[in-house]
Amino acid sequence: MNLKFFVLEGLEKDSEFRLKPGQVLGRHNADIALSDLKISSQHARVETDDSGNLVLIDLNSTNGIKISGR
Numbered sequence: 001m002n003l004k005f006f007v008l009e010g011l012e013k014d015s016e017f018r019l020k021p022g023q024v025l026g027r028h029n030a031d032i033a034l035s036d037l038k039i040s041s042q043h044a045r046v047e048t049d050d051s052g053n054l055v056l057i058d059l060n061s062t063n064g065i066k067i068s069g070r
Contacts, residue, residue, distance in 0.1 A: 003046075003054045010036045021048045024059070038063045 003019045012034055023031040026043040034043075040061040049055050058065050 005032065007034070010034070012036075019046045019054055019056075021046055021054065025056075026059075 005017045005019050005025070007013055007015045007017075017032050019032075023046045024042050024044070025032045025034065025039070025046075027033060027035065027039050027041045030042060040059070040063070042059050043061040044059055044065055045057045047055050047057050056065060056067075
């Protein structure tokens with residue numbers, strides 16, 4: 001399954017990233033590094049569920065995860 005992450009705001013606006021299991025989204029040294037101050041250093045991780053779907057897991061980030069504004 002191919003899943004893409006699109007950045008809609010901020011310094012990386014209009015960037016897109018292909019997500020793969022095990023990748024960490026966050027700041028600085030994360031696999032997908034974003035410079036937004038609302039992003040924790042290790043914000044979320046991409047995992048595969050029992051059905052083979054990619055899911056985004058919050059890593060106890062300060063500001064949580066919003067998908068499609070929710």
